[in-house]
Amino acid sequence: MTGQKLNxxxxxxxxxxAVGITNHVIIVPLILNTAYRDSWISALIAIPPIVLWTxxxxxxxxxxxxxxxxxxxxxxxxxxxxxxxLIPLLIFVLFILFITVRDTTAWxxxxxxxxxxxxxxxxxxxxxxxxxxxxxLRSLSIAAGILLPAVILxxxxxxxxxFQFKDYSYLLPSFTNGYTPVIHGTFFVLGGLVEFILLLGVxxxxxxxxxxxxxxxxxxxxxxxxxxxxxxxxxxxxxYEAADQRYPAFEQWRMVLIGKFISHLDFLSIYQWLAGxxxxxxxxxxxxxxxxxxxxxxxxxxxxxxxxxxxxxxxSQYSLSDHSFFNFLQHYYFPFTLSFFYFFPxxxxxxxxxxxxxxxxxxxxxxx
Numbered sequence: 001m002t003g004q005k006l007n008x009x010x011x012x013x014x015x016x017x018a019v020g021i022t023n024h025v026i027i028v029p030l031i032l033n034t035a036y037r038d039s040w041i042s043a044l045i046a047i048p049p050i051v052l053w054t055x056x057x058x059x060x061x062x063x064x065x066x067x068x069x070x071x072x073x074x075x076x077x078x079x080x081x082x083x084x085x086l087i088p089l090l091i092f093v094l095f096i097l098f099i100t101v102r103d104t105t106a107w108x109x110x111x112x113x114x115x116x117x118x119x120x121x122x123x124x125x126x127x128x129x130x131x132x133x134x135x136x137l138r139s140l141s142i143a144a145g146i147l148l149p150a151v152i153l154x155x156x157x158x159x160x161x162x163f164q165f166k167d168y169s170y171l172l173p174s175f176t177n178g179y180t181p182v183i184h185g186t187f188f189v190l191g192g193l194v195e196f197i198l199l200l201g202v203x204x205x206x207x208x209x210x211x212x213x214x215x216x217x218x219x220x221x222x223x224x225x226x227x228x229x230x231x232x233x234x235x236x237x238x239x240y241e242a243a244d245q246r247y248p249a250f251e252q253w254r255m256v257l258i259g260k261f262i263s264h265l266d267f268l269s270i271y272q273w274l275a276g277x278x279x280x281x282x283x284x285x286x287x288x289x290x291x292x293x294x295x296x297x298x299x300x301x302x303x304x305x306x307x308x309x310x311x312x313x314x315x316s317q318y319s320l321s322d323h324s325f326f327n328f329l330q331h332y333y334f335p336f337t338l339s340f341f342y343f344f345p346x347x348x349x350x351x352x353x354x355x356x357x358x359x360x361x362x363x364x365x366x367x368x
Contacts, residue, residue, distance in 0.1 A: 004290075007207050010141035011199075012218055017144045017151065018283045019195045021276025022096075024225045025249055026103055027192040030330050031230060032248060035185030037239035038174055042185030043227040047220065049186075049342075050193050054219045056345045057196065058212045061203050063352050068204040070293060076355045086291050088344065089201060093291070095333065096195070097284040097307075101125055102315045104277040106322055107247055112270065119316040126308045126315075129281030133289075134301060137205055140282050147275040154268055159232060161256050166235035189226055191334035193219060194341040200348075201287040246322070 006014070031039045064072045069089075073082035105121045113121060132140060175182065196219055203210075229249045233242035236255060245251050250273075253266035285307070289300045 004137040004205050005207050006138050006141045006202075006205060008210055008214060010138070010145060011202070011206060011210070012214070013144040013148050014141045014279065014283065015196065015199065015218060016222060017148050017276050018280040019192070019198075020222050020225045021273070021280055022100075022195060023189075023192040023222050024229060024276070025107075025247070025273065026099070026329070027188055027226060027334075028229050028233070028248055029243075029246060029326075030188045030334065031185045031226070032233060032239070032243040032245075033330070034188065035181040036243050037171065037176065037234060038182045039185050039230045039234065039239075040171060040227060041174060042182050043189050043223060043230060045182065045186045046189035046193065047223060049190060050219050050223065051216060053190075053194065053342060053345065054196070054215050055212065056349055057199065058210070058215050060200065060345055060348050060352065061210060063349075064203070066203040066206055066209060069200055070291070071204070073351075077351070081351075085348065088340065089197070090288060090291055092337070092341065093198070093201075093284050093288045094307075097281060097288070098311055098314060099329070099333065100277055100280050100284070101129075101311055102320070102325060104273065105315060106325070107250070107273065110246075110322075111250065112267070118318065119312065122312050122315045125277065125281060126312050128278060129285055130304045130308050132278060132282035133285035133304060137202065137286055137290075140279060140286065144279050147279065151272050151275050154272055155228070158253055158256060158269075159228065161258060162232065162236060162252055164257075165255055166232065168231075168235050170234050170238050171231070187338050188330075188334050189223070190342060191338040192226070193222060194337060196222075197341055197345060198283075198287055201291055246326075 031042055035042045069085055070079075070082045073085050101122060105118065105125060108121050109116070109118060132143065196215075199210075199215075229252070232252055233245070233248040236242075236252060237245065237248075242248050250266065250269050253269040254264075256265045257263045285304050288307070289303055292303075294300045294303060
């Protein structure tokens with residue numbers, strides 16, 4: 001797994017694709033199901049808190065000088081504290097891995113491979129992610145740089161072609177159900193955006209120091225990936241029909257019609273979805289085994305294969321219905337993700353400031 005260094009542009013491409021697929025696909029139906037017509041307001045309200053959170057993330061990266069979290073906290077505290085910092089991130093990455101595989105394979109079976117045995121599609125996705133992760137972080141970033149432009153162009157394509165079906169009057173009136181649903185919808189937006197905390201897991205692999213304006217552009221850009229499909233879904237289908245759809249972004253592709261003879265272009269959404277999912281699964285594998293400090297490529301590969309087998313077994317369970325999975329995301333996963341990982345960087349920053357304060361006090365003490 002050589003070649004793990006990447007520049008800032010490559011990191012932007014990588015995380016836009018990896019985090020964007022969650023916010024564009026998995027988060028949107030949750031927000032629509034909660035806030036309905038006011039879902040687009042939820043995305044806008046999330047901007048100030050995510051800007052504050054991004055500032056904290058930037059300060060952590062700056063004060064640690066983009067060292068690995070394990071190395072910095074081991075040097076300034078001790079290895080026990082370092083592992084206590086890493087454990088929540090490791091658990092988070094495992095959930096990201098499972099949820100991505102489960103949601104992608106469920107969509108695959110529902111839409112275009114209904115007769116393919118479920119374990120087969122799960123195994124293909126997981127093994128493809130492992131192979132890509134084994135190639136190294138730089139290879140993943142290059143792949144993301146190739147895949148992302150086409151994903152963005154296809155997004156603008158479906159947005160513009162479907163203007164003929166949109167009625168933006170569906171967006172108003174606002175707050176007909178009060179403010180509570182809007183706030184709840186904002187929680188889901190933030191629950192998806194806090195995945196950018198994984199930047200702390202790869203900061204040691206960046207060739208240059210990342211700037212605050214770059215982080216803000218990245219987080220706000222992905223916020224746009226939430227706002228766009230929400231606006232389009234409500235404008236095309238209306239707030240209540242959009243809320244009833246399991247995959248609103250995919251349903252927009254099924255509406256595409258050019259003239260009288262060009263339609264059924266929803267197969268292009270397969271490229272968009274799988275491009276993001278593959279990068280996301282691969283990045284999750286890479287970050288997990290990079291965080292646990294395995295130095296041997298041999299043991300990393302063995303660990304990835306063992307973890308992949310466990311994910312295949314768990315994600316292939318027929319007893320986990322899509323309804324149960326959706327409820328798990330809505331009532332447990334994203335609320336917990338937000339409540340913990342929104343405040344987790346604040347805790348890290350506090351620990352960093354405490355150690356810097358102690359270091360300054362020690363420096364002021366007179367030499368005997």
